[in-house]
Amino acid sequence: MYEILLxxxxxxxxxxxxGDLFHRVVADIESLSATPRPPGSRKLTxxxxxxRLRVSDYRILxxxxxxxxxxxIMRVRHRREAYR
Numbered sequence: 426m427y428e429i430l431l432x433x434x435x436x437x438x439x440x441x442x443x444g445d446l447f448h449r450v451v452a453d454i455e456s457l458s459a460t461p462r463p464p465g466s467r468k469l470t471x472x473x474x475x476x477r478l479r480v481s482d483y484r485i486l487x488x489x490x491x492x493x494x495x496x497x498i499m500r501v502r503h504r505r506e507a508y509r
Contacts (some may be wrong), residue, residue: 427458427489430497438501442483450480450501456495461489469508475499477507484508 431439431454442450456463462476469475469486478485484507486500500507 427461427494429454429458430495432499434495435498442501446481446483448456450483450485453478453480453496456487457487457498461496471490479504 429459439447451458455479463478466476469477471487474488474490476487476489478487482504484500484502484504485498485501486507488497488499490497
């Protein structure tokens, strides 16, 4: 099992989500502790250890540290804003 860490920005992003979407995103974040590279996740080009996971029109951007067994959630943003 991997430990899930949320950045301050990711916490603020989660607070802005509507109720139903919030629960879907949180469920996907919690599933990352068992499977940090689930089907459908993609490694972002040119960014080292950063991956993205799609949840509807939103993206979860996260880093994986395999040696420390940590998944660090960096952002949860709408797809039009996620890569800026």
